[in-house]
Amino acid sequence: MKKKHLFDKPENLKRFLKVFYISLVLLVVVDLFIPKHPYFTWEEYPSFYATYGFVACVLLVLVAKYILRPLVRRREKYYE
Amino acid sequence: MNNALPPSAIFILGALLIPLFKGRVRAAYMLILPVFAFINLLNIQVGTHWSVPFLDYQMVFGRVDRLSMAFGYIFTIVSFIGALYAVRVKEAGQHVAAFLYAGSALGAVFAGDMLSLFVFWEVMAFAAAYLVWAGKRAGSQAAGFRYLLVHIFGGLCLLVGILIHVHTTGSIEFGYLGLNSLASYFILIGFGINGAFPLLHAWLPDAYPESTFSGTVFLSAFTTKTAVYVLARSFPGTDLLIWIGVAMTAFPIFYAVIENDLRKVLSYSLINQVGFMVTGIGIGTALSLNGTVAHAFAHILYKALLFMSMGAVLHQTGKINATDLGGLYKSMPLTTLFCIIGAASISGFPLFSGFVSKSMIVSASGHEGLTFIWFVLIFASAGVFHHSGIKIPYFAFFSHDSGIRTKEAPLNMLLAMGIAAFLCIFIGVFPGYLYSILPHPVDYAPYTGAHVIDQLQLLFFSALAFTLLLLSGIYPAEIRATNLDADWFYRKGARAFMWVVNNPMARLGVWINRVAFDAIPSSLSWFSKNPLSAVKIGADTLLLRFSREEQKAGIGQRLKAEKAAFPGDIVKNRPIGQSVLWATLFLFAYLLLKY
Numbered sequence: 001m002k003k004k005h006l007f008d009k010p011e012n013l014k015r016f017l018k019v020f021y022i023s024l025v026l027l028v029v030v031d032l033f034i035p036k037h038p039y040f041t042w043e044e045y046p047s048f049y050a051t052y053g054f055v056a057c058v059l060l061v062l063v064a065k066y067i068l069r070p071l072v073r074r075r076e077k078y079y080e
Numbered sequence: 081m082n083n084a085l086p087p088s089a090i091f092i093l094g095a096l097l098i099p100l101f102k103g104r105v106r107a108a109y110m111l112i113l114p115v116f117a118f119i120n121l122l123n124i125q126v127g128t129h130w131s132v133p134f135l136d137y138q139m140v141f142g143r144v145d146r147l148s149m150a151f152g153y154i155f156t157i158v159s160f161i162g163a164l165y166a167v168r169v170k171e172a173g174q175h176v177a178a179f180l181y182a183g184s185a186l187g188a189v190f191a192g193d194m195l196s197l198f199v200f201w202e203v204m205a206f207a208a209a210y211l212v213w214a215g216k217r218a219g220s221q222a223a224g225f226r227y228l229l230v231h232i233f234g235g236l237c238l239l240v241g242i243l244i245h246v247h248t249t250g251s252i253e254f255g256y257l258g259l260n261s262l263a264s265y266f267i268l269i270g271f272g273i274n275g276a277f278p279l280l281h282a283w284l285p286d287a288y289p290e291s292t293f294s295g296t297v298f299l300s301a302f303t304t305k306t307a308v309y310v311l312a313r314s315f316p317g318t319d320l321l322i323w324i325g326v327a328m329t330a331f332p333i334f335y336a337v338i339e340n341d342l343r344k345v346l347s348y349s350l351i352n353q354v355g356f357m358v359t360g361i362g363i364g365t366a367l368s369l370n371g372t373v374a375h376a377f378a379h380i381l382y383k384a385l386l387f388m389s390m391g392a393v394l395h396q397t398g399k400i401n402a403t404d405l406g407g408l409y410k411s412m413p414l415t416t417l418f419c420i421i422g423a424a425s426i427s428g429f430p431l432f433s434g435f436v437s438k439s440m441i442v443s444a445s446g447h448e449g450l451t452f453i454w455f456v457l458i459f460a461s462a463g464v465f466h467h468s469g470i471k472i473p474y475f476a477f478f479s480h481d482s483g484i485r486t487k488e489a490p491l492n493m494l495l496a497m498g499i500a501a502f503l504c505i506f507i508g509v510f511p512g513y514l515y516s517i518l519p520h521p522v523d524y525a526p527y528t529g530a531h532v533i534d535q536l537q538l539l540f541f542s543a544l545a546f547t548l549l550l551l552s553g554i555y556p557a558e559i560r561a562t563n564l565d566a567d568w569f570y571r572k573g574a575r576a577f578m579w580v581v582n583n584p585m586a587r588l589g590v591w592i593n594r595v596a597f598d599a600i601p602s603s604l605s606w607f608s609k610n611p612l613s614a615v616k617i618g619a620d621t622l623l624l625r626f627s628r629e630e631q632k633a634g635i636g637q638r639l640k641a642e643k644a645a646f647p648g649d650i651v652k653n654r655p656i657g658q659s660v661l662w663a664t665l666f667l668f669a670y671l672l673l674k675y
C-alpha cells in the first residue's frame with residue numbers, strides 16, 4: 001500500500017487552515033491589550049501591522065503579476 | 081603579544097594543499113582547517129598586526145577591531161558549514177576555489193590598507209567566478225564570464241578610486257572615507273558592484289543560480305557581505321546609502337514573486353536582505369550599525385541554510401524550477417524542516433535570528449523619524465516573508481505533488497544544514513551572544529510584547545494574503561520564462577556592440593587602412609621624390625582650376641610637361657654656405673624661443 005502523507009488527507013489541510021485562521025483572530029484580539037511603544041502615531045492603531053502586511057502583500061502580488069511580468073517576461077531561451 | 085596567524089593566510093595557504101589529499105583525509109583536512117582558523121581567530125588581540133612595508137607604504141594584514149572581528153567570526157563559521165556541506169564533492173578545484181574565496185574575503189575584512197584590500201578583492205572575484213563555472217549547467221560558462229567581467233570592472237573602479245585617493249592624501253590607510261571626493265565616488269561604485277546596488281546588481285541573480293549545488297552556499301556568504309563590511313567601514317552615515325538600501329529592499333521582491341528558478345528567487349531575496357544592511361549603514365547611528373552587523377551575521381547563516389536546502393533539492397532531483405517541483409516533503413522531510421527554519425529566520429519570526437537583527441535596523445529608521453524609509457522597510461519585511469518565507473518552501477516541498485520520489489540528502493549535507501538551523505534558532509532565542517560581539521554597546525530589547533505581536537501580525541496577515549490569492553487563483557502561476565533585468569543592457573548591449581564593431585566600425589577600419597596605409601604613404605613617397613616639382617604640379621593644378629578659360633590651355637600644357645618630367649633631376653647646385661646659413665638661423669630662432 002502506498003504511504004499516506006500529512007497533506008494527502010484533505011481534512012489535515014482543512015485543520016491546518018483552521019488553526020491558521022484562529023491564530024489570525026487571536027492576534028487581532030491580543031493586539032488590543034498590549035501596551036505599545038511606537039515611533040509613529042499610526043503604530044498605535046489597532047492591528048495596524050496586520051492591515052499593512054495584508055495590503056502590502058496583495059499589492060506586491062498584483063503589481064508583480066500585472067505590471068512587472070508583462071514588462072520583463074521573455075521566452076526562456078531569450079538570451080541564447 | 082600576538083602569536084596568531086593572519087586568518088586569510090590559513091585559508092589561502094591551506095587551500096593550496098587540498099589537492100594533495102584524497103578521500104577521508106581530504107574531508108578531515110577541509111573540516112579541521114576552519115576549526116583551526118576559528119581557534120586562531122579567538123587568539124587574535126584587538127589592534128594592528130602583520131604590517132609589511134611595501135615600496136613607501138605599509139600594508140596591514142591585520143586591522144583587528146570589533147567590526148572586523150564580527151565579520152571574521154561569521155566568515156569562518158560559514159566556511160566550516162560550507163565545507164561540511166560540500167565535502168563529498170570529488171573535484172578538488174571547487175574546494176580550492178571555495179577556500180581561496182573564504183581566505184580572500186577574510187583578507188579583505190582584516191585589511192588595514194587599500195592595496196591589500198584591492199588584491200584580496202580581485203582574488204575573490206576570480207575564486208567566485210570559478211565556482212560559477214564549476215556549475216557546468218547550460219549557462220554556467222557564459223554567466224561566469226559575465227560575473228568576472230562585471231567584477232573586474234568593479235575592481236577597476238575601486239583601483240581608480242584608490243589611486244586618486246592615495247595621490248591626493250598620500251596615505252593608503254583604509255578607514256572612514258565619506259562621500260566627499262572624486263576618489264570616494266569611484267570607491268563607492270567599486271564597493272557598490274560587489275554590494276549589488278540597484279542597476280549594478282544583475283550579476284547576482286545571473287550567476288548564483290548557475291553555480292554548483294554547494295558553490296552557491298559560499299557565493300551567498302562572502303561577496304556581498306564583504307561589501308557590507310567595507311561600506312560600514314568607510315561610508316557610515318552617508319545619506320545616499322539609505323536611499324540605495326531601501327531601493328534594494330523593495331525592487332527585488334517583485335522579481336522574486338514571478339521568478340521560477342528557486343535559487344534565483346533566493347538571489348533576489350539576498351539583494352533585498354543586503355538592502356536592509358546598506359540602509360543601516362546609511363542611517364549610521366550606533367543602533368543601525370549594530371543592526372547592520374547583526375543582520376549580516378544572521379543573514380549569512382540563514383541564507384546559507386536556504387541555499388543549502390535548495391542545493392539539496394537540486395542535488396537529489398536535478399531540478400530547481402518551481403514548475404518542476406512540489407511534494408518533496410514526503411521524501412525529504414529533514415531538508416523541508418531545515419528550509420522552513422531558514423525561511424522563518426529570513427522572515428523574522430520571533431525566536432528566529434532575523435527577528436533580533438533586522439528589527440534593529442527598522443527601529444533605527446523609526447528612531448530617526450525617517451517615515452518613508454520605515455514604511456518601505458516594513459513593506460520589504462512583509463515581502464521577504466512572502467517569497468522567501470512562503471514561496472520557497474511551498475513550491476519546493478508542498479504545492480501540487482510533482483510525483484518526484486527521491487532520497488533524503490546525504491548525512492554531511494543534513495549535518496551542515498542542521499548546524500546552520502541550530503545557530504539560526506540559537507541566535508533568535510539568545511540574542512545576547514550576538515549582541516555582545518557587535519561594534520557598539522547594545523541597548524536594545526527585541527522581545528517586547530508589542531514588537532512580537534506587531535511582527536506576528538505582519539507575517540500572519542501576509543500569509544493570509546498569500547493563502548487567499550492562491551485559493552482564488554490570482555496568485556501568478558509559475559511560468560518558464562526569462563525575466564529581463566539590468567543585465568539586459570550588457571547582454572543585449574554586447575550584441576549591439578558586436579554589430580557596431582562588425583559593420584560601421586569594420587567599414588571605418590577598411591577606410592582608415594586604405595587612407596593611412598595606402599593613399600597617404602604613396603602620395604608622400606611620390607611627393608618626396610622631388611618636392612619642388614611636386615609643389616609646382618600642385619600649384620599649377622590649383623591654378624588650372626581657378627584660372628580664366630583663355631589661360632587654361634597654356635597652364636594645361638605646362639602641367640603636362642611638368643608631370644612628364646617628374647620626378648626629374650632633384651639635385652640642384654647650391655653653395656654649401658647657404659645651407660649653413662639656414663641651419664644657423666633655425667638654431668638661433670630655437671634659442672630665442674626656448675630662453
